[in-house]
Amino acid sequence: MGANQSAVYARNEANELFTPQKSGQVLTFHSSSKWRSHFQSSRQTNKLMVIHFTAAWCGPCRTMEPVIRDFAAKYAVAREDAVQALPAFILIKKGKTVDKVAGAEKAALQNKIEKCMFYF
Numbered sequence: 558m559g560a561n562q563s564a565v566y567a568r569n570e571a572n573e574l575f576t577p578q579k580s581g582q583v584l585t586f587h588s589s590s591k592w593r594s595h596f597q598s599s600r601q602t603n604k605l606m607v608i609h610f611t612a613a614w615c616g617p618c619r620t621m622e623p624v625i626r627d628f629a630a631k632y633a634v635a636r637e638d639a640v641q642a643l644p645a646f647i648l649i650k651k652g653k654t655v656d657k658v659a660g661a662e663k664a665a666l667q668n669k670i671e672k673c674m675f676y677f
Contacts, residue, residue, distance in 0.1 A: 596649075596652070597652075599649065599652065600651060600652030602651070603650060603651060604650070605648060605649070605650050605655075605670065605673050605674050605677075606648070606649040606650070607625075607628070607646055607647070607648050607649075607666075607670060608646060608647040608648075608649060609621070609625055609644060609645070609646050610644065610645040610646075610647075611644050615644060617644055617660065617661035618644040618661070620661045621644045621661050621663070621666075624663050624666070628666070628667065628670060644659075644660065644661055645657070645658070645659050646658040646659075646666055646669075648669060648670065648673045650673060650677045655673045655677045656669045656672070656673050
């Protein structure tokens with residue numbers, strides 16, 4: 558998941574901004590317009606997009622940060638929606654939500670990513 562837009566930046570472990578590389582493709586959006594643009598472009602592809610809602614104050618969210626980076630490297634992955642728990646993940650393909658995961662459950666997230674990559 559991801560787009561090659563020069564205006565899109567991600568944050569590294571030291572919370573420094575950088576331009577994401579093609580291999581990791583974990584993107585952070587701080588602008589609704591940039592997010593909408595990226596989301597619209599993703600509707601044209603069959604690639605799985607995992608949306609991670611997080612907050613700095615959320616302990617389980619911080620636990621999942623390295624997991625997300627690992628999954629992004631492993632699977633080459635990274636809408637405004639009603640999030641009821643943090644961390645929250647929404648899996649999207651062709652612009653449609655195909656699954657969701659709430660909580661810091663690495664195995665559940667990995668299972669759903671693998672299922673959605675191959676079955677939707």
